[in-house]
Amino acid sequence: MAIDVTVRRVIPLPPERVAAYAMDWRNDSDWTQGIRRAELTRPADGGGFGVGAEVSRTAFFLRRRIDYVLRVIAYEPPWLMDMIATASPMPMRVTYTFEAHPGGTLAGIRVRGGPGGLLRMAAPLMSRQVRSSLTKDLRDLEHRLTRPEDGR
16 A cells, blocks of 8 residues: 555553544544544444444545545454545555553554555655644544543
8 A cells, every 4th residue: 555654642541531532433523634524324233333334534635525434344442443445535444543551542543545546656745644644633632532621
């Protein structure tokens, strides 16, 4: 695949808390760069959310609207969620990991995929942009989970 980017960050909370928020598709637009809409469009094989579930997302990346569908292929809360694109302008795989760490949780996001054909030459630029976005995602995830709740 043309792009293979992994970003990690220690978040000072237990993995169960970090993963519960990050793995919930209803929170995608709150902490993930560019995502404007996320919707569960297919429940998991046994109902609810898990392996087989599909989430449709509308995002903006490099000023372009991208509509895509991710299918959950591995779901092991609070440690792992792995998804592949079933409908997307380019192949994509997104993996979220959460490991216990002395400072709380080592959260990771790995994105693999990217353009084919002539657009493959843009992969280095896209990789840098993906790395920047993922770094901001994990920063925003930490801020979302650790900020005081309006004085409560």
